[in-house]
Amino acid sequence: MSVGIIQLQLEQDSGKSLHDEDNQHTLVDLNRAGIALMEIVTAPDMSDSEEAAALVKELQLVLQAIDTCNCKMEEGSLRVDANVSIHRPGEPLGVRTEVKNLNSIRFVAKAINYEIAEHKRILESGGVIVNETKSFDFKTGKTVSMRDKEMKQDYRFMPEPNLPPLRVYDNSDFPTTKKSSQAINIDTLRAALPVLPAEKRHHLVHQQGLSVAHALMLVADDDLMQYYNSVLAASPHLTPKLVMSVLATDLLACLYKAKLAISDCYLLPRLFAEVCSLLQAEAITTTTTTKLIQLMFNGETLPPADIIENYEWHKITDRAEIQRHCEEAVERNPKAVRKYREGKPRYFTKLVYHVQTKSNGCTDPLVVTEILKKLISEVS
Amino acid sequence: MVLLTAREVALRLRNGSLSSTDVVSQCIERSRLARVLNAFITHTHESAMSRAAEADRRISAGQPLSQLDGIPVAFKDNFCTKGVKTSCGSRMLRNFYPPYSATVVQRLAGKGTVMMGKTNMDEFAMGSGSVDSIYGPSRNPWSRSVRYRERRLGDAEPLRVQATSGQVSYSLPSSTEEQKTCEDDETLSDEDDWLIAGGSSGGSAVAVATGASFIALGSDTGGSVRNPASYCGVFGYKPTYGLVSRHGLIPLVNSMDAPSIFARSTDDLAAALEIVAGHDIRDSTTVREQYKPFSLPDDLSVKDLHVGIPTEYHAPGLSQGMLDAWSWVADLFDNAGAKVSRVSLPHTQYSIVCYSVLCACEVASNMARYDGIQFGHRSEQGSSTHALYAATRHEGFNDVVRGRIFAGNYFLLKRNYEKYFVKAQQVRQLIAEDYRHVFSSGVNVLLTPTTFGDAPSYRSFIGADNRTRSMQEDVFTQPANMAGIPAVSVPVMLSERGLPLGLQLMADNFHDKQLLTCAKWLESQVNFPRFDPVTDS
Numbered sequence: 049m050s051v052g053i054i055q056l057q058l059e060q061d062s063g064k065s066l067h068d069e070d071n072q073h074t075l076v077d078l079n080r081a082g083i084a085l086m087e088i089v090t091a092p093d094m095s096d097s098e099e100a101a102a103l104v105k106e107l108q109l110v111l112q113a114i115d116t117c118n119c120k121m122e123e124g125s126l127r128v129d130a131n132v133s134i135h136r137p138g139e140p141l142g143v144r145t146e147v148k149n150l151n152s153i154r155f156v157a158k159a160i161n162y163e164i165a166e167h168k169r170i171l172e173s174g175g176v177i178v179n180e181t182k183s184f185d186f187k188t189g190k191t192v193s194m195r196d197k198e199m200k201q202d203y204r205f206m207p208e209p210n211l212p213p214l215r216v217y218d219n220s221d222f223p224t225t226k227k228s229s230q231a232i233n234i235d236t237l238r239a240a241l242p243v244l245p246a247e248k249r250h251h252l253v254h255q256q257g258l259s260v261a262h263a264l265m266l267v268a269d270d271d272l273m274q275y276y277n278s279v280l281a282a283s284p285h286l287t288p289k290l291v292m293s294v295l296a297t298d299l300l301a302c303l304y305k306a307k308l309a310i311s312d313c314y315l316l317p318r319l320f321a322e323v324c325s326l327l328q329a330e331a332i333t334t335t336t337t338t339k340l341i342q343l344m345f346n347g348e349t350l351p352p353a354d355i356i357e358n359y360e361w362h363k364i365t366d367r368a369e370i371q372r373h374c375e376e377a378v379e380r381n382p383k384a385v386r387k388y389r390e391g392k393p394r395y396f397t398k399l400v401y402h403v404q405t406k407s408n409g410c411t412d413p414l415v416v417t418e419i420l421k422k423l424i425s426e427v428s
Numbered sequence: 429m430v431l432l433t434a435r436e437v438a439l440r441l442r443n444g445s446l447s448s449t450d451v452v453s454q455c456i457e458r459s460r461l462a463r464v465l466n467a468f469i470t471h472t473h474e475s476a477m478s479r480a481a482e483a484d485r486r487i488s489a490g491q492p493l494s495q496l497d498g499i500p501v502a503f504k505d506n507f508c509t510k511g512v513k514t515s516c517g518s519r520m521l522r523n524f525y526p527p528y529s530a531t532v533v534q535r536l537a538g539k540g541t542v543m544m545g546k547t548n549m550d551e552f553a554m555g556s557g558s559v560d561s562i563y564g565p566s567r568n569p570w571s572r573s574v575r576y577r578e579r580r581l582g583d584a585e586p587l588r589v590q591a592t593s594g595q596v597s598y599s600l601p602s603s604t605e606e607q608k609t610c611e612d613d614e615t616l617s618d619e620d621d622w623l624i625a626g627g628s629s630g631g632s633a634v635a636v637a638t639g640a641s642f643i644a645l646g647s648d649t650g651g652s653v654r655n656p657a658s659y660c661g662v663f664g665y666k667p668t669y670g671l672v673s674r675h676g677l678i679p680l681v682n683s684m685d686a687p688s689i690f691a692r693s694t695d696d697l698a699a700a701l702e703i704v705a706g707h708d709i710r711d712s713t714t715v716r717e718q719y720k721p722f723s724l725p726d727d728l729s730v731k732d733l734h735v736g737i738p739t740e741y742h743a744p745g746l747s748q749g750m751l752d753a754w755s756w757v758a759d760l761f762d763n764a765g766a767k768v769s770r771v772s773l774p775h776t777q778y779s780i781v782c783y784s785v786l787c788a789c790e791v792a793s794n795m796a797r798y799d800g801i802q803f804g805h806r807s808e809q810g811s812s813t814h815a816l817y818a819a820t821r822h823e824g825f826n827d828v829v830r831g832r833i834f835a836g837n838y839f840l841l842k843r844n845y846e847k848y849f850v851k852a853q854q855v856r857q858l859i860a861e862d863y864r865h866v867f868s869s870g871v872n873v874l875l876t877p878t879t880f881g882d883a884p885s886y887r888s889f890i891g892a893d894n895r896t897r898s899m900q901e902d903v904f905t906q907p908a909n910m911a912g913i914p915a916v917s918v919p920v921m922l923s924e925r926g927l928p929l930g931l932q933l934m935a936d937n938f939h940d941k942q943l944l945t946c947a948k949w950l951e952s953q954v955n956f957p958r959f960d961p962v963t964d965s
Contacts, residue, residue, distance in 0.1 A: 230716045
């Protein structure tokens with residue numbers, strides 16, 4: 049989906065006043081005073097909090113990519129004001145309320161959800177929505193009115209005379225009398241833009257064959273993207289999809305457990321690539337891959353090939369051997385076999401699990417499944 | 429050395445017959461003699477002497493930084509000067525020492541000029557007399573010439589001015605009394621029986637007229653440099669808006685303010701312009717085109733010049749003396765072969781009202797920064813932040829400033845915005861179009877009076893309030909600020925009372941060279957007396 053931008057404003061941030069009423073003091077914080085601020089006003093094109101959160105996330109990625117802002121909401125680099133209204137299909141937009149100064153994507157979503165529910169509640173009980181400004185109390189999860197004695201501020205705006213109108217040109221109308229440094233040509237700017245998130249995702253999905261979910265994951269995290277690219281650079285023969293699969297499933301799990309970020313990852317991309325190569329060559333199973341990654345993440349310094357030797361983690365390709373494991377599984381788990389035949393698929397898993405355990409995870413689950421099913425249908 | 433031009437002195441500096449130290453010392457002395465005129469708020473004599481010494485070193489080594497290396501300059505007290513008090517004539521900034529210098533200050537310093545001090549002005553540049561300053565009013569040095577004669581003659585016999593066949597001669601009755609200088613003249617200490625210097629850049633005009641400085645900068649928003657130039661008998665030149673950076677000039681009306689120049693000759697104006705003009709990245713309203721410096725030609729002819737006389741400038745209230753001067757100069761051009769014709773600027777009559785609205789609106793915005801928090805005056809009172817702001821602003825601003833803030837706030841209310849602000853902007857466009865139309869029809873320069881007549885007395889000037897005075901005084905000068913076009917006041921002759929009369933020349937945007945060239949020709953024709961108001965010689 050796309051969201052329209054209807055207005056862009058460049059402003060200067062002002063100071064903040066902190067009123068300490070007990071001590072009759074006001075503290076004036078001018079640390080942000082004079083800092084350039086950009087306000088982006090979107091069209092009301094979003095219909096729920098998820099879309100709103102996605103928009104904010106995407107804006108963050110774009111602005112970070114073009115080096116405008118670090119967009120760290122927790123630092124105050126990016127703030128969101130949400131304008132919410134509800135209406136029935138076919139009817140015009142309802143009266144909106146504005147929730148100001150949301151400083152995390154989570155709060156954006158929560159505040160919008162609350163406000164939508166609030167609008168519904170008011171309208172369904174026969175009330176009217178008042179066009180007002182509200183703030184979000186994250187402790188209670190509710191929005192509260194910021195109205196000050198029903199007075200509307202008249203800001204007495206006038207156009208800033210120190211900033212002459214900004215004329216923006218493109219290749220078709222750039223004035224020939226001006227040098228390129230004297231005027232703005234958006235075509236020139238566009239050509240100089242770095243690759244934007246949408247383009248990156250498109251490339252990952254269509255050129256590298258990744259799933260949309262994985263593409264989103266990579267583009268949203270610069271460090272992760274960097275790691276991923278390093279792995280592919282170390283071993284260009286690897287299929288991106290496979291690399292990403294191991295990365296997302298196994299490595300991230302280790303990082304999460306150890307409460308580390310990818311930038312702190314001890315396991316070098318080069319070594320990670322070796323593991324992926326083994327998997328791609330079908331020398332090991334996915335189960336083994338997981339165990340291997342865990343070992344190496346936790347400090348194992350031996351090269352992956354040696355580890356496999358030591359633990360005897362080679363993938364079992366001998367069908368006869370697999371067959372034997374399967375027969376044993378069927379034999380030892382008659383109840384499971386019976387229940388499965390009665391139409392309860394989850395008991396099949398028990399059989400597969402038996403084979404995997406006995407084979408130390410070195411059997412291909414697809415092959416195991418195939419053989420087990422054959423066996424079960426033969427036994428009657 | 430008395431009242432030489434900067435160019436003349438620069439020549440002597442280069443051939444060694446004068447040193448910058450000599451020159452600066454003499455300027456300091458003249459400033460001392462004329463101190464009763466109250467031209468300066470702050471003197472920077474110590475640093476001036478050391479800068480003069482540095483200039484002398486450079487010049488004797490054959491490495492002057494510019495034409496004006498070693499030449500004294502002064503700045504109106506609304507130009508920020510690093511480490512030197514910048515008060516804008518107001519209580520609000522009387523303890524303000526800027527941490528940076530305005531671009532024009534930096535540029536002039538970078539080319540070797542020597543700052544003599546900061547000059548007096550109407551508070552925040554609001555006014556046309558230089559009488560509304562917390563440091564007291566500035567006085568016109570020519571006040572003395574009237575009274576001196578009166579005292580010598582016993583009664584006020586008018587000065588005989590003969591304007592025949594293009595030449596003016598002044599017959600000053602001979603005197604037997606010993607000459608007195610400004611310093612000894614007690615008559616000037618009379619509270620109100622002296623003449624105003626004009627404003628709001630009166631201090632700078634007086635500094636140049638008395639020889640306390642060779643060049644002085646002022647700011648011209650509605651005529652604030654041209655007006656006192658006319659009254660004090662010096663050149664006052666407002667460049668095209670956008671040619672000179674306003675960075676560091678504490679603003680009155682951002683869309684009209686122009687850092688402007690006082691000097692005793694047109695060549696000096698051009699020399700100063702060359703140093704200060706040109707794009708400044710810190711001022712987005714300066715034009716980006718590379719500035720092409722020029723010097724004024726010495727062989728001047730007006731044969732191909734088309735001079736326009738706008739009929740609307742024939743305003744009721746013009747003194748006979750000014751009318752005579754105007755037609756005399758028009759004849760000068762005519763006789764020298766220029767084409768002189770009547771033109772029309774039909775929206776002139778709306779200019780002053782339009783200005784009142786737009787000025788007040790910008791003032792309301794510009795004065796918002798004075799809240800006593802970061803710099804400037806802060807009130808002792810304040811039970812709350814709002815009380816602090818209110819008390820600070822009440823104490824810090826005079827009633828002229830406060831009046832304009834209130835007016836501006838009113839005009840900018842949502843319900844009034846269309847009716848006042850937008851309307852005034854539309855009228856402003858019409859006024860600018862009047863000039864565009866006239867200049868595109870072949871007219872090169874416009875010739876008008878600068879003021880209604882010669883300098884009024886303080887007593888008569890304060891008979892009306894600041895707002896009324898400003899609306900009256902600015903009538904001839906203000907439209908040029910509306911359109912942004914360059915304009916210069918040229919001292920052309922003395923009135924019957926023996927006081928200077930200035931005429932204004934205006935040209936199209938960015939035709940500053942043509943304007944100053946025309947002014948130089950006029951300068952050479954009128955032979956305005958080199959009268960020293962300090963020593964009366």
